[in-house]
Amino acid sequence: MNKARHGARTVLVIGGGAAGNAVTLLLRRAGVEVHLVEAKDDWNATAGSGITLQGNALRVLRELGVWDQVEASGYGFGSVGITAPDGTVLHVQDDIRSGGDDLPATVGMQRPQLQRILIEAVRASGASVRLGVTAEILDQDADGVSVRFSDGSEGRYDLVIAADGLGSATRAALGITVKPEPTGMAIWRIAAPRPAGVTRTDLAYGGPAYIAGYCPTSDSTLYAYVVEANRDRASIPPESYAEEMRRLASAYGGFWPEITEHVTDPALVNYTWFDRMLVEGSWHRGRVVLIGDAAHCCPPTLAQGAALSLEDAWVLAQGAALSLEDAWVLAQFLTGSDTWDDALLQAYYERRITRVRPVVEASVQIGQWQLDGIRDADVPGLMGRTMTMLRELP
Template sequence: MSKAHTVLVIGGGAAGNAVTVLLRRAGLTVDLVEAEDDWNATAGSGITLQGNALRVLRELGVWDRVKASGFGFGSVGITAPDGTVLHVARDLRTGGDDLPATVGMQRPQLQRILMDAVRAGGARVRLGTTAEILGQDADGVSIRFSDGSEGRYDLVIAADGLGSSARAAIGVADKPEPTGMAIWRVAAPRPTGVVRTDLAYGGPAYIAGYCPTSDTTLYAYVVEANRDRASIPPETYAEEMRRLASAYGGFWPEITAHIIDPAKVNYTWFDRLLVEGSWHRGRVVLIGDAAHCCPPTLAQGAALSLEDAWVLAQLLTSGEAWDDALFRAYYERRMARVRPVVEASVQIGQWQLDGVRDADVPGLMGRTMTMLRELP
């Protein structure tokens, strides 16, 4: 590269942290700003990381910590609502044969691992800080921070999530749209016999499932049709999730007994977003949930965001000019990968909403996951 580039990353989630680590490793000057004071260090219950996500985490140099902190497994069970196991399928190793098919882990633990990697890489981090795009030209972007200071960068990477203010600020009109489903999530102790994800279809919810996240923990979730959030007071979250989960057998009674604290239960709608045309405007480029999101029916949200960071960092450090051609190449490379995952994730949920009983869910999942074995 002809000169030392400066980069501002807006957002300290998985995508923002990953791209920061990779760019710092290449010697670029990187500032990261995160709106939350605690850097989201305690947010969320659990996360399912499939092989293509693990492949990027290995590239970041954090795989050993992820492996030690999470729970690896290689299959998924399909059960009846009463807990009877109907089928066990082997998961495809989308990250290659030298990585587990799947690792479940506590989401805050993954965030702490990525935070530590960002700090170790030497990026300047500013928490409790937002960034406003004042304007840009062919050479860079002018920024005003919420503390009143200003800065100028050769590139701004908007990794500020589903409700991205940077996306709106650069004139991208796409917004997330609800798919019609919602999910209840909670972290709980892991019953001894839970050694993989099990999914129950039917009963009072569309899906009731759980994923081990360590030797002692799991996260459990129940998927239903979305409801008006205003009609569900937060203090009733535990009661509502417990009511749905109590209809399921097998390990569920043991799990349900721990759904007590409403503050530890998370309720969110499923959304769909796929920004079309391009993921950049000038010297501002979108990654992660700011550019795309999908229901977790394929457990690919974080994986796709991590892949975005990996691909963008490869292009930015390739020695090529940071111009429209480079950012267009990023968009085209990622869209070919992201679109089928978003569409498949939405389709699986829609089949359930429509009550389609003969849908080829295994076939669609198999085709999509086979595609993800290829390098992004």
Template sequence: MTDAVPTRSVLVIGGGASGNAVAILLRRAGISVDLIEAKEDWNAAAGSGITLGGNALRVLRELGVWKQVEESGYAFSEVGITAVDGTVLHVAPDLRAGGDDLPATVGMQRPKLQQILIEAVRASGTTVRLGTTADSLEQDADGVLVRFSDGSSNRYDLVVAADGLNSATRAAIGITDRPEPTGMAIWRVAVPRPDSVTRTDLAYGGPAFIAGYCPTSDTTLYAYVVEKNRDRASIAPETYADEMRGLTSGYGGAWPAISAHITETSTINYTWFDRMLVEGSWHRGRVVLVGDAAHCCPPTIAQGAAMSLEDALVLAELLTGGDVWDDDLLQGYYERRMPRVRSVVEASVQIGRWQLDGVHDADIPGLMGRTMNMLKELP
């Protein structure tokens, strides 16, 4: 009779898309998972809307939540380019990066996607602790002793840092990379969907660099305008609606109907675009980064969430298939992800740079097409 193999244990720090996905996939393989989230409200400030390309949908299907996503979101298969006055200049088919059996794109209310993932995490048997942070990580060759903000402690075979752009875990393990502003900023708002809006339309130029919208359900959409970043402290929050409406009022087509609903300051989000790509490796010992903790990019090709979800899928695949969780396995995760993520980050930043520099003959559609074609391949 052989001794039973002890169940491996993982702590996931952060309950966003990548952390939730890792937890679901590891629990499916029988690994013990604890997930901690600093916020008391797991779905607080989840944002207005999100555009999910086919490669993101492919991961969501693997997580077992595609049916809920399909029912809650708005699928479409083309993107329009318009003049500032709303005249449609070009309509192009969206590339089905997730395969022909999935839509090219689904727009969703971001809080709805987060709620779907939260429910899947809880159903997986993951132990969830909200309002909790990791105060210290003490590593040795076999694991990590974690001391928590509530005074408790536990030991894990691995810690997955999914705590976002300003990851405290990244800093705690000695990785000094930090997000850097790219020079642009975005205003976002969720509003009712006009009947005429059945896809994403983008206008380049006018009062802003980009004005666009994406349907997120039968009744909702999220709209956004991209401008040069400003000192956030100089914009009073109570003026957000006036600021955004002032920019959007310069556009025609569906924009007048959208702008009429930009009235509640509390529904508007203003965020700078950032860039970060951790080089060399995404782990130190038995602590490994996923998602925005390892990389971030402007949403100019709408791939931020997709890259985070792909990270989770690849890391979970390696962990559940590996007999030994060692430096070679975690370095292999980095080496498998890095070329793909680098291409997305560099393309996303380049599109913004062309606009900031006023390059009028830039091949934005060509760069986007090449990048999306690359993403058809499995991660």
């Protein structure tokens, strides 16, 4: 697949989430023609109430050219607090500015707002976007991939990037049999008004849940979450979601009573199991390559103990950060080479797997230690090693 100019190449991106949007922006900047298809009719109908963005994620967002909008829309802060269930603050620790001294350590923001910012940038980039459309790989050879779309049209592409999420239909169609597996934990989440005193992430250990936490997402909003052992979804009807989250959250003091007052509408409460997944060996088959949650899922497990507050916040944020990094690194490989071949895509995988695997494994291990009630596990050592690796450029 040798082409003299990047502009002569055409790439199909399947999936319009953070990873798909990010790689689209980076390839468009290099002059690559990009077609993006998203299965949802409403591109902005994203799940989740809030997102915590650490420095390594902010670094990629700055590279995408959207940092100013993110900074204006989110809430930047630089520390994490550990509290007792009654709200007593036990420890506060400063975060490391992992994206560099010119970026905040952490930014919390509403997840739909981040999606809106990325959507606007993708549209402004000149990428072709079709919503409510899925893609099926028909066949491929050494020069490209033939694709049929759900609207009846077909296309031919130099490369297909599958960014269609944890349940990726493209991954399955390629014959990759790895699937998400539950870790045994689940999380209740909601967006709510921000009490004036909430200026950082606080994490409460103990009580009826493994952890209860919140993160400011703007001058007026936050998202709150409670982590517990997963339960049979069929035993929790959606109309009871607010009641269930309120029951768990009512055991916590400090700012929690004020937050819990707003946990009333079950439609605004999100209940999700934590999953783990890591595709090993390669993330491509021919000219189709996986990125983001289609290739790996990092459960946002949280370590225990006041001294581990920094590590807690870091692991919680790594799912989004790793997906954005995938897009950044893949775009570097593609725009830096005149030959898009198996060796290039395998090199992309080799570079990413050394960063992704330790985070996924550490997150799963920490969660298992919590589930097993092990109090003397070497969490500091495990997270220290993982964080040392993550501070480096991807």
